[in-house]
Amino acid sequence: MPPLNLGRQQPSSPLNADLAWNTTAARAAGIVLFFDFDGTLAPVDDDPTAVQPAPKVLAAIEALAPVVRRVAIVSARPVEFLRERLGGLTGVDLYGLYGLEHSHSGGETVTEPAALPWMPTMADLAEQARAELPAGTLVEYKRLSVALHWRTVPHLGATAVEWGRSRAEQLGLRVQAGRMVLELKPPVNRDKGMVIDELVRDAEGAWYFGDDVSDIKAFAALRARCAADPHFLGVCVAVANPETGQEVADAADLTIDSPAALGDFLTDAVGRLT
Numbered sequence: 001m002p003p004l005n006l007g008r009q010q011p012s013s014p015l016n017a018d019l020a021w022n023t024t025a026a027r028a029a030g031i032v033l034f035f036d037f038d039g040t041l042a043p044v045d046d047d048p049t050a051v052q053p054a055p056k057v058l059a060a061i062e063a064l065a066p067v068v069r070r071v072a073i074v075s076a077r078p079v080e081f082l083r084e085r086l087g088g089l090t091g092v093d094l095y096g097l098y099g100l101e102h103s104h105s106g107g108e109t110v111t112e113p114a115a116l117p118w119m120p121t122m123a124d125l126a127e128q129a130r131a132e133l134p135a136g137t138l139v140e141y142k143r144l145s146v147a148l149h150w151r152t153v154p155h156l157g158a159t160a161v162e163w164g165r166s167r168a169e170q171l172g173l174r175v176q177a178g179r180m181v182l183e184l185k186p187p188v189n190r191d192k193g194m195v196i197d198e199l200v201r202d203a204e205g206a207w208y209f210g211d212d213v214s215d216i217k218a219f220a221a222l223r224a225r226c227a228a229d230p231h232f233l234g235v236c237v238a239v240a241n242p243e244t245g246q247e248v249a250d251a252a253d254l255t256i257d258s259p260a261a262l263g264d265f266l267t268d269a270v271g272r273l274t
Contacts, residue, residue, distance in 0.1 A: 017254055020235050021272045023205070024068075028273050030204030031068045031233070034196060034218065035061075037075040037082060039211035040239045043259050044179060046152050048140055051085070056263030058087055063270045065091035069203060074099065074192050074218065076176070076183060078142050079109045097144050098176070098214065099195040100188065115144050118186035121171060122146055125184060133163055147183040154180065178212050179243045193217030200225050205233025209262065212244050216251045 024031050035041055042051040065071045072093040073082055079096035083103065086092065094103045101111045126141035129148060133139065136153035137160050139146065148164050150157040157180065164182040168175045176183040192210075196218045200206045206225070208218045215238075222234040238252035239262060249255045256262050 020207075020233070020254075021269060023233050024207070024235075024269075025273050027204045027233070028068050032070045032072065032199055032203045032206040033061075033064060033068055034199075034206060034208040035071075035073050036192075036210040036212065036215050036218075036239075037073055037077055037085070039179060039241055039259070040209050040215075040262065041073070041259060042085065044151075044241070048138070048147075048149060053085060054259035054263045056267050057259065058089065060263060060266035060270055061086075061092065062089055063274060064266065065089070067273050070199065072195075072199060074195050076142075076145075076147070076178070076214065078144075079103045095192075095195050097142060098185065098192055099190045100144050100186070111144070112188055112190055114188045115186045115190075118188075119143060121173075122184075122186070125167060125171070125173075128167070129163070133160060145183055145185045147178075147181050149181045151180040176214055178214060179241065191217050193221040196221035197224070200232075204231075205235075207235040207237060209237045209239065209256075211239040211241050211248060213247060215248060219251045 041057050042053045045051045074095040079094045079101050082094045091105055100115045101109055103109045126146045129139040134156050137156055138149035148160045150160050161182050168184050172187055174185045174187050192214055219236040225232050226234040236252040238249040238255045240255055240257050256265055
């Protein structure tokens, strides 16, 4: 497990969650808290449109937002989906579709200009997927991406992956693998790691909470910031799951058992930071 930067500690110092929170409290105004949504703030559901944040999560984030420099949700979901599920939280920035769109503190949604020309392609692709993939495959159209889910039909996973990768090659799209899902995206150079890299350049530290392979790029961005500045506090937290959990946990400093357990963890953090 890579070492954790904790203020002036030596790089070889082991992770200590209590010390990490104490260090966070001492410089809270310079700390950014990053969260993935699905599988992190909310349990994964067979129906991706039905997911809701775990109990205690929203209350804890609302209490933490005014204490730290910034709270940001960085997700594969569209901004509008996040806005609806987070119940109008104030002071929270939303980065949707891996950073292809964003909204700061409840403001308007801004889309990456380079992705806009791909909207017709993604709409057509969603229609093709619904027409050509076997029944049971769930096609999630997100305006700027299309996700192919096979959670309820795991035996169709290989078919969905083969179809998706073939279409991506034909159309010049990028693919992102996830928890029983393959997502097709425009060939725009934007991912979670890039979002984190930009937002921590003038921060004193950051925590990132994630559960899927796309979150490993976010962990790597924090690692790079730690390597560049030994005084930067970087904490990578994995939320356990049976599908990608071990791979993500191996890349993290700390593992939490579930979104529900994260709610408890953040509630405890409120007491430490406020």
